[in-house]
Amino acid sequence: MSDFDIIVIGAGPAGSAAATWAAKHGARVALVDKAAFPRNKLCGGLFTERSRNYYREIFGQNFDLSKSVTRHDIAFWHAGAELAVLRDIPPLHLTMRLDLDNTLFRHAIDAGAVDFSGHPIAQISDNAVTFKDGNTLSAPILIGTDGVNSIVAKHLFGAAFYTETIGFGLEIEVPKATQNPTKNQLRIDFGALTWGYGWSFPKQQCTTVGVGGMRAPNPDIKAQMRHYIDTLGLDPDAIKFKGHHLPFGDFRKTPGRANIVLAGDAAGLVDPITGEGIAFAMKSGQIAAQAALDALAAGAPETTLTRHKIGLRDMHKNLRIARTLRRIIFAPRWQETFTETFRRSETVRAMYMRLLAGDLEYPQLARAVVARLPRYVVNAFRR
Incomplete structure (x- = not known):
């Protein structure tokens, strides 16, 4: 039996941020993960300027971009046709999660968190974890x-996610040598899945290609992924792809219970429009850690959830607005109207780009959408 102030279960961006923040402020922290680092994870790896700002705030240093690809242009497509190419945009940094997660994990260990990576968990109680080798923290x-697929959420709620509202994604890593460099755009394809999109993100050694969206209205995502790969000029039969669930805009309103709280993907904190989750993961990890520190200082660990919910108010507000706006962008009945508006309107494209880059918050976007909504509805009915 080993005693700590805080056990952080999961050492991705949210967990490493939580462990770093808590350890830097004097807490005895155990950082647990079933995998040994470095380890890979399926993810587009988009690292925005918002992510860089959170990184600097949490880890106390600038993010090293030497292993990333930075782009100032992006192409948007729909139904095999190019809608627009945006240039001179706020920088978008494309990272490999193998490198990114290992960097964040090392920051946490350097800050003083105790490394329990490579230790799969057999059981969780309200104040302890027991590993499969029998040891307990x-x-x-x-x-x-x-x-x-959080085992902590399963312990709390009986299931890691809501099956009727979860998303799903498929992804591949295409070797750089197999692609035509003149066609290797940073691109997003609206409608590659129903209530979702496709993406092609160039990295230093490969390109990450995937599709993601709501699971329920896409019964054959593999067929849609093959079609998308084919539209990119790749051989869909020569590439094996992997899949994973996406907490695509269905966050947990109550992310925990008393002294146990959730952050990052485990709490469903993924942008339902852009699909970006790294920034929210790091920030929510920091918020969870601060809630834990404050609860410990008050001698009341059972108040951690209450403090965590207060810290997450702005994030939850943004996600609620985004979930509403998603109906305008991704709903099949509005898809043609949205994409035509996107193609014609420089203002709409600029707002979407600022949103993707982390330079625009959803309350600002909502006000702009409301102002344009009457014209948008009229155009939809005309179509």
């Missing part, structure tokens, strides 16, 4: 940052 507070 205990702490008054647990922070679950173990992704969409």
Whole structure:
């Protein structure tokens, strides 16, 4: 039995941020993950300027871009046709999660968190975790940052996610040598899935290609992925792809119970329009850690969830607005109207780009959408 102040379960961006923040402020932190680092994870790897700002705030240093690809242009497509190419945009940084997650994990260990990576968990109680090798860690507070299939969420709620509202994605890594460099755009394809999109993100050694969207209205995502790969000029039969669930805009309104809280994908904190989750993961990990620190200082670990919910108010507000706006962007009945508006309107494209880059918050976007909504509805009915 080993005693800590906080056990962080899951060492991705949310967990490493939580462990770093708590350890830097004097807490005894155990950082647990079933995988040994470095380890890979399916993800587009988009690292925005918002992510860089959070990174600097949490880890106390600038993000090293030497292993990333930075782009100032992006192409948007729909139904095999190019809608627009935006240039001179705020920088978008494309990272490999193998490198990114390992960097964040090392920051947490350097800050003083104790490394329990490579230790799969057999059982969780309200103040302890027991590994499959029989060893146990205990702490008054647990922070679950173990992704969409969170075992902490299963312990709390009986299931890691809501099956009727979860998203799903398929992804491949295409070797750089197999692609035509003149066609290797950073691109997003609206409608590659129903209630979703496709993406092609160039990296230093490969290109990450995938599709993601709501699971329920896409019964054959593999066929849609093959079609998307084919539209990019790749051989869909020569590439094996992997899939994973996406907490695509269905966040947990109550992310925990008393002394156990969730952050990152485990709490459903993924942007339902852009699909970006790294920035929210790091920030929510920091918020969870601060809630834990404050609860410990007050001698009341059972108040951690209440404090965490207060810290997440702005993030939850943004996600609620985004979930509403998603109906305008991704709903099949509005798709043609939205894409035509996107093609014609420089203002709409600029707002979407600022949103993707982390330079625009959803309340600002909502006000702009409301102002344009009457014209948008008229155009939709005309179509």
